[in-house]
Amino acid sequence: MTPTVGVLALQGAFAAHVRILDRLGVATLEVRTAAQLESVDALILPGGESTTMSMLLERGDLIEPLRSKLSAGLPVLGTCAGLILLSSKILDGRSDQHALGLIDLDVRRNGYGTQLDSFETDIDVVGFDDPFHAVFIRAPVVERAGEQVEILAKVDDNPVLCRQSHVMVAAFHPELSDDDRIHRRFVDSAGY
Amino acid sequence: MAQDTGHQTGTTLVKRGLAEMLKGGVIMDVVDPDQARIAEDAGAAAVMALERVPADIRRDGGVARMSDPEMISGIRAAVSIPVMAKARIGHFAEAQVLQSLGVDYIDESEVLTPADEAHHIDKWAFETPFVCGATNLGEALRRISEGACLIRSKGEAGTGNIVEAVRHLRSILGDITKITTADSAELFDWAKQLQAPLPLVQEVHDTGTLPVPMFCAGGIATPADASLVMQLGAQSVFVGSGIFKSSEPARMATAIVEAATHFEDAAVIAKVSTGLGSAMKGLEIGELETKLAERGW
Numbered sequence: 001m002t003p004t005v006g007v008l009a010l011q012g013a014f015a016a017h018v019r020i021l022d023r024l025g026v027a028t029l030e031v032r033t034a035a036q037l038e039s040v041d042a043l044i045l046p047g048g049e050s051t052t053m054s055m056l057l058e059r060g061d062l063i064e065p066l067r068s069k070l071s072a073g074l075p076v077l078g079t080c081a082g083l084i085l086l087s088s089k090i091l092d093g094r095s096d097q098h099a100l101g102l103i104d105l106d107v108r109r110n111g112y113g114t115q116l117d118s119f120e121t122d123i124d125v126v127g128f129d130d131p132f133h134a135v136f137i138r139a140p141v142v143e144r145a146g147e148q149v150e151i152l153a154k155v156d157d158n159p160v161l162c163r164q165s166h167v168m169v170a171a172f173h174p175e176l177s178d179d180d181r182i183h184r185r186f187v188d189s190a191g192y
Numbered sequence: 193m194a195q196d197t198g199h200q201t202g203t204t205l206v207k208r209g210l211a212e213m214l215k216g217g218v219i220m221d222v223v224d225p226d227q228a229r230i231a232e233d234a235g236a237a238a239v240m241a242l243e244r245v246p247a248d249i250r251r252d253g254g255v256a257r258m259s260d261p262e263m264i265s266g267i268r269a270a271v272s273i274p275v276m277a278k279a280r281i282g283h284f285a286e287a288q289v290l291q292s293l294g295v296d297y298i299d300e301s302e303v304l305t306p307a308d309e310a311h312h313i314d315k316w317a318f319e320t321p322f323v324c325g326a327t328n329l330g331e332a333l334r335r336i337s338e339g340a341c342l343i344r345s346k347g348e349a350g351t352g353n354i355v356e357a358v359r360h361l362r363s364i365l366g367d368i369t370k371i372t373t374a375d376s377a378e379l380f381d382w383a384k385q386l387q388a389p390l391p392l393v394q395e396v397h398d399t400g401t402l403p404v405p406m407f408c409a410g411g412i413a414t415p416a417d418a419s420l421v422m423q424l425g426a427q428s429v430f431v432g433s434g435i436f437k438s439s440e441p442a443r444m445a446t447a448i449v450e451a452a453t454h455f456e457d458a459a460v461i462a463k464v465s466t467g468l469g470s471a472m473k474g475l476e477i478g479e480l481e482t483k484l485a486e487r488g489w
Contacts, residue, residue, distance in 0.1 A: 010453050011216040011237055015427075032454060048213050048237065049273050055235040056453055059446075080213075094232075094272070109272060115296035116319055118206045119199040137209045138274065138296070176209050 005187065006031040006040030010056040012048015012081060016175035020183045034065045042075040042190040045082030047137065047173055050090075050109065053081055054098045063098055070102050075166045075190035077183075083169035084109060084140050091143065103164045104146025111141025111158075123172075125161060126152045128181060134160065134172035142171060166190075202319030204341070210274065210296065210321055211342035211405040214238055214428055218418070218452050219407070220445060221245050221432040224263065225270035231435070234445030238274040238296070240430065241267045246303050246350030247433035247472065250482070256304040258286040264293055276323070281488055282308025284317075291320040297342070299323045300335075302487035303349045303432075310489060315339030325409065327360045327485050329367040330386030333396070336403055337389045343402060345426065346485040347410015350433050352474030354411045356485060357421055361408060365425045372400045410485070413438070413471040415451035415464050422455035439469035 005021055007014045009030035021028045021044075031037050045053075057063050070076055070086075078086040087105040090097055112118070118138055122131035132153070142159045145151060153161035160171040161182070168189070174182035200206075217237025222228040223245060231239045243259045244252065258279050268275045274296035279286035281300055286307075290298050298320050300313050315322040316339035325346035326332035332343045345364065347357030371382055371393060379397055383390040395403055408426035412418055413434040421429060429452055431445075438444040447464035454460035477483075 009216065011235075013212045013215065015215060016212055032457075048215070049217065051232065051273060052217060052235045052237050052449070056449070059450060092272070114294045115206075115210055115274065115321065116201065116291070116294055118210065119201045120203055120205055121199045135205055135209055137206065137213055173209060173212075176205060176212065 002027050003041040003190075004029050004039065005190075006037065006043045008043065008045050008053070008082075010060070011052045012046045013079075013173065013175055014046045016173075017044050017046050017079075017183075020175055020180050021187075024180055024184060024187060026187055033060065034062055037062065037065055037069060040074075042187070043069075043077075044186075045076065045078040045085055046175065047080030047082065050081035050084040051094055051097055053085060054096075057098065067100055070100065070167070073166050075186070076102070076168070077186040078167070078169040079173055079175065080137065080139060080171060083107065083171055086167060086169055088146070103162065103167045103169055104149055105142050105159075105162065105169070106144040107140045107142050109140050110138050111143075112136065112139050114138065121155065123153045123155055123160065125182075127185070132174070132179060132181065133177045134174070135176045136172045139171045207321035207341040208404055211323070214274070214407075215405060216453055217428050218445075218449050219276065219428065219430045220435055221430070222267060223436070225266045227436055227441075228267045228270045230442050231445060232271045232273055234442060235449035236273060236445065237428065238276055239267065239271060240276045240278065240299060240432075241295070242278050242303075245433040245436060246484070247352070247437050248350075249303060250350040258283070258289065258304070261289065261293055264290070264295060268294070278304055279313070280304040281306040282311050282313060284313045287313050287318060287320075287322075291318055295320065297321050297323055300340075301325065302346060302484045306487050312338050312488070323407075325485070325488060326364065328363045328386075329396075330388045331488065332364055332402060332406070333386060333388035333392045337392060341404050342407065343404055344407045344409040344430055345421075346488075347408065347412075348477055348480070349410045349484050350475075351411050351477065351480070352413040352434060352437070352472040353477055354413070354417045354420065355477060357408050357410045357412065358424065360485070361421060361424050361426060364406070368396055368401065371397050412448070413474060415447045415461050415468075418448050418451040419455040419461050422452060428452065433472055437472035443468055444471070
């Protein structure tokens with residue numbers, strides 16, 4: 001059996017992630033149910049609205065299966081809203097919003113402001129020879145990163161690409177750039 | 193955030209990117225902060241701030257304009273999800289006001305009374321992204337050529353009747369399929385027939401899709417309506433009168449959010465449709481005095 005990378009497809013930019021993984025020749029599965037979650041070997045939590053995704057996870061009884069799979073070491077990449085869901089603390093979130101606590105970060109939703117403050121910029125990433133062109137859409141700001149968190153890139157002193165054990169998160173959208181290096185690094189680190 | 197290190201704001205990638213984030217979601221029409229909170233609590237991916245939902249605009253008549261800025265600011269303060277607002281077709285001054293208020297998306301909308309009978313807004317001139325309605329592929333490509341970053345099928349707003357949205361979606365997607373298999377000489381004729389720029393027709397031919405996301409609007413009143421249009425190929429749904437004209441708005445909103453995610457799973461649609469109260473009453477298209485979808489050029 002070839003390994004399969006799941007992309008959580010409750011809401012948001014899941015199709016863009018699937019497109020990049022297809023290009024890398026990786027088998028993918030859109031994940032909307034616990035049974036689908038059970039069958040994947042790695043997982044991407046895409047961007048979108050973190051409040052919407054949190055509610056849909058809860059209504060689909062996916063919170064506990066997701067937490068247990070991720071705690072057991074399922075490799076995961078969270079982008080934007082995915083970063084928010086994986087973090088340990090959400091500042092300014094809704095009181096009913098879930099933080100799965102898989103990476104020791106405090107994040108502020110929409111930390112840069114409204115859509116008018118959304119931007120693209122080149123960032124230096126640890127381990128990449130050339131800058132990565134990063135797109136930030138109503139992006140979260142990481143206000144605190146714990147000691148175990150490895151910071152792979154920063155913008156204006158705020159971490160924007162981080163890793164802790166099998167959990168990698170980006171405040172930006174690597175799925176929107178025409179550059180598959182971050183996906184490749186994730187897939188490689190997952191052991192494929 | 194453009195102060196220092198080469199941060200570029202308002203680019204096409206940034207503007208189309210937000211539309212990408214709204215996929216698989218529901219954008220709900222709201223007329224005040226209370227409705228906006230109900231929408232966010234139900235899991236809306238965004239809200240559309242407007243003065244009256246289309247069903248009331250249709251009933252009350254008169255000129256429908258951009259909303260009061262105070263109402264838009266109140267809605268922005270009430271929720272953390274993106275807030276969209278409508279400007280009249282061609283009314284670039286209303287759009288400038290909406291941009292200055294910091295709304296996340298502007299809908300140049302046929303639901304409001306058009307301000308210009310020949311010209312749509314030059315949307316490239318704005319940093320705020322625009323969504324526009326379309327009834328066919330030519331109209332969609334003309335709006336994209338003017339700078340729209342998201343297309344929605346128009347349907348017939350305020351009717352609770354899905355038939356027009358289905359017709360528009362089938363027309364747009366059917367023509368995309370035909371263009372994909374056309375040879376290069378035929379593309380010139382397609383551009384002529386569609387009254388659309390040749391480079392965009394060629395892009396559709398090469399990619400098999402619109403250059404921007406395509407959502408559905410106009411007439412969605414039940415979870416099954418949302419499932420129908422998403423199975424046909426819409427990537428998200430706008431729901432206007434369908435929520436707050438139903439007997440139990442919060443439940444209807446939640447049900448349509450679930451339907452947009454699990455649109456291919458009939459068991460989920462059945463479950464969320466059960467005991468939902470009555471959907472909005474709805475109107476027969478043949479009996480309408482004004483067809484909003486005919487506005488726009």
